[in-house]
Amino acid sequence: MEFTEDQLQRYSRHIILPEVGGKGQKKLLNAKVFIIGAGGLGCPVGYYLAAAGVGTIGMIDNDTVELSNLQRQIAHSTRTLGMPKIDSAKNTFEALNPDVKVVGIKERISKDNIKDLIKCYDVVVDGSDNFPTRYLVNDACVMLKKPLVSGAILRFEGQVTTILPGDGHCYRCLFEEMPPAGLVPSCQEAGVIGAITGVVGSLQALEVVKLILGKGEVLKNTLLIYDALRTTFRRVKIPKNPDCPVCGSKPTITELQDYDAGYCRL
Amino acid sequence: MEEVKVSKSINIKGLVCPYTFVKAKLAIEEMELGEVLEILLDYEEASRSIPKSMEDHGQKVLKVEKINDTDWQLVIRKEKE
Numbered sequence: 105m106e107f108t109e110d111q112l113q114r115y116s117r118h119i120i121l122p123e124v125g126g127k128g129q130k131k132l133l134n135a136k137v138f139i140i141g142a143g144g145l146g147c148p149v150g151y152y153l154a155a156a157g158v159g160t161i162g163m164i165d166n167d168t169v170e171l172s173n174l175q176r177q178i179a180h181s182t183r184t185l186g187m188p189k190i191d192s193a194k195n196t197f198e199a200l201n202p203d204v205k206v207v208g209i210k211e212r213i214s215k216d217n218i219k220d221l222i223k224c225y226d227v228v229v230d231g232s233d234n235f236p237t238r239y240l241v242n243d244a245c246v247m248l249k250k251p252l253v254s255g256a257i258l259r260f261e262g263q264v265t266t267i268l269p270g271d272g273h274c275y276r277c278l279f280e281e282m283p284p285a286g287l288v289p290s291c292q293e294a295g296v297i298g299a300i301t302g303v304v305g306s307l308q309a310l311e312v313v314k315l316i317l318g319k320g321e322v323l324k325n326t327l328l329i330y331d332a333l334r335t336t337f338r339r340v341k342i343p344k345n346p347d348c349p350v351c352g353s354k355p356t357i358t359e360l361q362d363y364d365a366g367y368c369r370l
Numbered sequence: 371m372e373e374v375k376v377s378k379s380i381n382i383k384g385l386v387c388p389y390t391f392v393k394a395k396l397a398i399e400e401m402e403l404g405e406v407l408e409i410l411l412d413y414e415e416a417s418r419s420i421p422k423s424m425e426d427h428g429q430k431v432l433k434v435e436k437i438n439d440t441d442w443q444l445v446i447r448k449e450k451e
């Protein structure tokens with residue numbers, strides 16, 4: 105594949121980087137990334153991956169755009185209120201970069217559809233807003249050996265980690281079981297400062313880009329915690345747990361489950 | 371200077387930064403280690419910035435020469451993928 109003149113201009117700031125070059129840019133154009141959620145994190149992740157020329161972006165979300173989303177979900181707009189989020193995001197990303205094909209799925213992710221949805225993709229990004237989905241995505245990625253870049257945000261704090269099944273830790277190595285619903289903040293407590301989605305989503309997008317390029321180091325066996333109020337980043341080592349119920353040597357979780365425990369969705 | 375055999379030659383006259391370097395980098399990426407790239411250009415700034423960037427990327431600059439009133443010739447050997 106040869107670059108068109110438009111592509112040379114669009115990706116010139118990538119091509120001149122030693123770590124990217126023409127070869128790396130072609131890897132990006134040929135890459136397929138699946139994003140869970142078109143909300144606070146899915147918007148910036150998809151936006152930057154689209155700008156970077158990631159050729160195929162799959163996205164699942166069952167919601168429609170509401171006014172209360174727009175304080176942080178920057179792929180949507182006042183003009184797309186009421187529209188399915190995946191359609192709103194697809195319009196935004198494809199308008200930014202016609203090289204990108206966005207495959208939007210307006211469904212809720214579940215144990216029954218997740219494996220079929222992610223199996224053809226190179227990397228999975230979790231931008232979901234709840235623990236049941238986070239565990240489901242983790243377990244499915246471990247079972248299918250898909251690299252997973254997981255992000256979470258709450259109030260003024262964000263977390264990012266990159267799970268490379270068979271190599272590093274997984275989410276259950278860190279927290280074996282989901283926290284009981286009562287320990288998770290209730291809806292009134294679950295505010296989120298808008299710009300933190302941009303910080304965490306951009307970190308996730310960069311993890312994805314590095315995985316595609318095969319350059320640098322990702323957050324394997326590491327949880328990165330960002331405290332926006334104090335403006336600090338903290339790296340916490342997460343060793344792989346040999347007895348992990350899903351990625352350990354004798355896994356006890358061998359089938360996917362849907363968890364539903366009355367969690368507040370942020 | 372020892373005689374070198376040029377493997378590939380590109381003419382990027384009329385181009386300005388950063389496309390001068392974009393074209394030069396794409397050309398050298400497709401070459402084998404040890405092969406030599408010749409670049410003809412007429413954008414003065416690139417006659418300085420391309421050699422510098424190529425060296426930063428690990429390539430060997432063999433020659434930078436103003437060959438007439440408007441044009442420069444660069445000769446670069448690929449030493450790094």
Ligand SMILES: [Zn+2]
Pocket residue numbers: 273274275276277278345348349350351352
């Ligand atoms: Zn594990």
